[in-house]
Amino acid sequence: MVYLTLWMLWRVSGCCRSQRSMAVVLSGQKASLEIRQRLRRDVDQMKIQYSGFRPGLVVLQVGDREDSNLYIRMKLKAAAEIGISANHLRLPKTATEDDVLRGISAVNRNPLVHGLIVQLPLDSMNPIDTEKVINAVNPEKDVDGLTHINAGKLSRGDLRSCFIPCTPSGCMELIRQAGVPVVGKNALVVGRSKIVGAPMHDLLLWNHATVTTCHSQTADLATEVSRADILVVAAGKPEIVKGEWVKVGGLVIDCGINHIPDNRNSKGKRLLGDVHQPSALQRAAFITPVPGGVGPMTVAMLMENTVQSAKHFLQVNHPGQGSLNHSRMSRQTPVPR
């Protein structure tokens, strides 16, 4: 509502002043905090209603990559704050594909676990088929939404019965919070990865945008970007989208996290998005910053999926013990086709 008012103000000021207004910056920090606070209340309610019950999450890691360690620490910290029982299942670098599949199988069978994610990439000395490993996760516990079954449901519009990958889900949440209607809008997704671009396309499509997907083979990215009321960039290329391409008054979601060497910085590097932010700020009505935009939302939506999975588990296994609020499912439901 606050953002909606800001959007209306942006439009008015943009029309009346020769100096164009700067975009409203959509804070993923703030939005993710609100989600995590809501989830904490949900989990507290579960504990009371189901005598000490807690949602369970397992993060399976193979090896010891430093970036994976960092991401896992963030996930475990967020889970602990919400009241989710989260466990880190770490297999050594010497683990074989069979070891990983056995680990997944054990977690699949454990009724105390409602969400299982496999931290990628797998850091093993042995050849491991990542697709096989991902698809060994029980789709009912696949809170990353990466199994073929969940992808198939999402891509064909069955949004109510699937887990939605966390980054695109977080992007949709930011779009929703901006108050920008999606139905009938021209939306553009730059990138077609399994984790972000492809499911983002699906989410926008089934929320009834007219969606275009661009990628490395696209002939004229600038023209495509200039047509987009809603632009989501997940190309993994620093500042590939120039600000001057952005549609005036558009909404820009920047999923890029690119570490660029920079001697002027004390860390020796700096973080850039996939969008040239300073110039895009001059034209967009809304933009997500990097960092502090999409990043924090990804962790929040993983927690959301885990809590929803636990609610589903309770309703299947303990029906009639009162109703839990399936807040997210109702928010994800698209309008009738």
Place this chain on the structure above:
Amino acid sequence: MVYLTLWMLWRVSGCCRSQRSMAVVLSGQKASLEIRQRLRRDVDQMKIQYSGFRPGLVVLQVGDREDSNLYIRMKLKAAAEIGISANHLRLPKTATEDDVLRGISAVNRNPLVHGLIVQLPLDSMNPIDTEKVINAVNPEKDVDGLTHINAGKLSRGDLRSCFIPCTPSGCMELIRQAGVPVVGKNALVVGRSKIVGAPMHDLLLWNHATVTTCHSQTADLATEVSRADILVVAAGKPEIVKGEWVKVGGLVIDCGINHIPDNRNSKGKRLLGDVHQPSALQRAAFITPVPGGVGPMTVAMLMENTVQSAKHFLQVNHPGQGSLNHSRMSRQTPVPR
């Protein structure tokens, strides 16, 4: 090659003459006949190589809809001509969901059957969950490509390991035969059904077009159509796409099959596509007719999927007995990302 030459001629003549050339009509009859002839040779080879082996197909029908009966007759006839052992498993209108699931389970277990399709819509007096029924088909026998697993693979670009739904697969075959390159082209799909529109998007995307999907909520269909080098219309609405919207020199695939009441016709009806064909013919470089365009390709691609499934079965169960030509898989393989 013939079409490619025609395309070059079309371009030359279009440039040199004030009178614009008519589109080359892409005959699905001719293309499907060629595919079925090739498949017949493949099946003959299998019979010799694997002592009388024949690919097996089952068409499961519930009830007695006249349109379904017609479609099933066409499929059984095509299968017989190719040498596929096709069976029609018909359940009565009184069949329950459990009856249908039991029927599917039996076919799933039958090693003589390599393809199983469920004729839709299900015509039962009892409530039956169509999604549940479709997903009860073993994905390895799902030659309609409609299970979540096959849809998930296709939507995320794993084209080598999935069955592709028959109508979009037939459309891609016609595009290929026209000799029009897909990589980097602007492609537009009108419609987002599970059977045609959504998988068509996936196929074009993973063959590296820049793809847009339009639907009932799209604000400006005319503008979107005018940008399309490759246009696939599967909206199910007679002549929703006007010829004057079509890009000059574009390729138009019309998936529409709309029966319109017509008193001037002896049958009392006539068949229209989703594109206004007479006017589109004046602007496009290629166009598929209705009837005789996409329709015959659907049946041919079902046969293709069945034969490929049988080849896969043989290679898994009888390895080392010589190699079979996986012609389709190699043709479907997109260029590297």
